[in-house]
Amino acid sequence: MSMILAILCGAFGIIFWGVIFSLLYKGLDRKLVARMQDRYGPPVIQPFRDIEKLMLKQTIIPKNAIPWIFNGAAIFALASALALFVFIPFFYLGSLSGADCSVNPQLCTFSIFPGDLILVWYLMLMPSLAMVIGGFASGSPYATIGAQREMVLMASYEMPLAIASVAIAYVLKTFSLDAIFLTPVWGVSGVFGLIGFAILFLVMIFVIAPELSKVPYDAPEAETELAGGVLAEYSGRNLGFFYIADAVKAFALCSLIIAMFFPYGINFLVESPSLGLILDMLFFFLKVFLLMLFSLFFVRAAFARLRIEQASRLFLVHVLSISLLGLFLVVLDTIIHIDPMPILASLGVIL
């Protein structure tokens, strides 16, 4: 009984803090992009004010909308985005969990429930899907066009994502996120594998922006042509739900990619486990920040919107072929395994 209570408390706690940090990262995004454009920018806590305001506003349900689908989509998007937090391992919990990590490694990571990659990818898809359903249900031509674009974009970027996940699962022989977190792929692959995973990591960084429908792949939410696109008819509380879901998804996606490709901590630098945990947390937030900086903030400040067919072609042709090359190298590595250590040593790199 107390076990269930502990899990519930842990889940609610991690969701609460997850939402707070997601919104802070969103504020950081707005501030930094403003600074890059030589503007002063809103304060970092601006997303909290936006949410507070949206919750106070009237929630209009348009006459042409189907009310239960229209409202349900907003709640569904938020719920599935929040559910992501309990499955993603954030950082190494180490001996603080009181478990022997060599016997039961699951207890040493920060995911509350043992999830796997497939489940998390489906949950990641849900907010976009809810937006599509809500867009169609709102009975507005703008929202319908936005929903169609969102679907086209989803169909384009999912393939490279799936290839990267499959490559990791192929090497580690598991989809379990805890196992992937505890066994970084870089340690178990040879020369070809290292090159392949580096390519797949770059592909994943590239896929972050369309997954979140951010500039330059924000054709579904185009404010200038589509009046807000899928969200055109949403107001008040429902819009606030989508707002939170969007911020949460950005944070969760970046944490997931870090868990897949760069789960290393820095707790070996200090002796005490609690200090190590704090260091690990700070290092984790730094990693998320860097990933967002290069995949979202710089891109948003530098590029204009792509047309939907340009974005779709980019992912279905170029990014997909690059990720297939990565997968090919990873599979080749399991056939011709060349140990990278002697090569690195001959180059003078000491590990």
Place this chain on the structure above:
Amino acid sequence: MQALKRAIWVFHLNTGGCNGCDIEILAALTPRYDLERFGIKLVGSPRHADVLLITGPVTRKMEERLKRVYAQTPDPKMVVVVGNCGSSKGVFHHHYNVVGPVDKFVPVDVYVPGCPPRPEAIIYGVAKAWIKLEKLKEEKK
């Protein structure tokens, strides 16, 4: 209500103006004036908006649309009229296709005069729009 003051989302509607005021509104978003530092954001749909920023005199065709956009905006909402034309029909006073200033059709909270007004004036007008909320609060008392 404090939050509303600091996170004003603006929808911009031209009811038949000459585009002069619209260019000044865009100038208010540039790095020199930067509306976003007050949390003011331009949005694409009236459903997301707190403030309607209306420019231009109301033409016959826009009358219906203006009323509809006002009805589509969720409460609490404020209306700011930018420029002389929207406030008093301006140079279009005797035009055959102009049916009136904005306040003939929707309640207006703030008038920003000028042809066109300076971006500072527009920012001041939008930031002043929350006085309507103060008024509403006093009425409740």
